[in-house]
Amino acid sequence: MKTKDNKRVIYWLLSGCLLIFIMVIVGGITRLTDSGLSISNYKLITGTIPPIGDQEWQEAFDLYKQYPEYQKLNNHFTIEDFKSIYFWEWLHRVIGRTIGLVFILPFIYFLIRKQLTKATIKKCLVLLGLGAFQGFLGWYMVKSGLIDMPDVSHFRLAAHLITAFITFAATLWVALDLIYPNRKPINKPMRNIIVIGYLVLIIQIIYGAFVAGLKAGLLHNHWPLMNEGQFIHFSAYVLEPFYKNLIENPSGIQFVHRTIAYLVVFCIGLIWWKSKKFNLTELQRKGVNSLIILVLVQFVLGVFTILLQVPLWLGIAHQIGAFFLLSAMTFTLHRFTK
Secondary structure, three states, X not given: OXXXXXXXXXXXXXXXXXXXXXXXXHHHHHHHOOOOOOOOOOXXXXXHOOOOHHHHHHHHHHHHOOOHHHHHHOOOOOHHHHHHHHHHXXXXXXXXXXXXXXXXXXXXXXXXXXXXXXXXXXXXXXXXXXXHXXXXXXXXXXXXOOOOOOOOOHHHHHHHHHHHHHHHHHHHHXXXXXXXXXXXXXXXXXXXHHHHHHHHHHHHHHHHHXXXXXXXXXXXXXXXXXXXXXXXXXXXXXXXXXXXXXXOOHHHHHHHHHHHHHHHHHHHXXXXXXXXXXXXXXXXXXXXXXXXXXXXXXXXXXXXXXXXXXXXXXXXXHHHHHHHHHHHHHHHHHHXXX
16 A cells, blocks of 8 residues: 555545444434434534533523424423433434544544645545535524424425435545546446436435425325325325425425335446446446345335334334445446546
8 A cells, every 4th residue: 555545544534434324324313203403502512511410401401492393392391301302413413523523633634644645635625525514504404493393494404414425425435536546447338327327316315305304204105106096196286386396295205206216226227237238347246236236125115114104213224225325326336437
């Protein structure tokens, strides 16, 4: 290994990937347990330590009582109920701060020790920017649930989630650049198909966030039809103008999410079928095979999530499946691009 961009740099980047993965899981639990609005203020340093003692817990609970979620939904909560939702939001924020430290401190160390090439430095600055933007979006998302409605904007939730996925994918990409530094001729036909599949998957993840934000998974719990005998339920197109059904109507959004799921399966199936025409490397073949396996698992998880009305464990499993699928897609695209 060269002195610059050495194994320690790779391990650092992969550690960041792992932490982002954990954060997305905890974020999913936070969302599914309706814990995201339990902490209504933001204190970068002192907020790392949870309330200690009865007085501090009572102060945190009293602050929570001032906002719509308690006043309109949870006014029956005891302080013990509050503690249970407080934990997940607190843990989510602490992991976010940890990710910031894990990225910034080693980055400064590697800069001082001159262990990063100029190209890697530029890429890492982009990653740090994405991480900072992700933190801002988290605050911006929570803010939307503290004014009138006791829930966050599903648009801001989607922005927060997709930025986390993109930050993970970008970090993984930079790590892969260092793990596989040797370039080979690009397989443009395969790369282009994978890019299309990648974009479709990103759109599907965004719609998954819309479904979560509007709790649309609790509607139309049948498959393959939305309701018995109905491919598309009439409630999916009741809003005017029509485009609002695609971005604001829970029934319409669930229908779009269902439909794009078929498109994702089709795109990955096409990638797998087209790959048969080329003499692939071992890593390219493994990437394509992992895609076809993961997309089928993810599709089945999605079906059962709908049929069982989004139990916590299945909702989290479905989100993890999306994460693994994006990881495999990123790896496969990298192998056909670099």
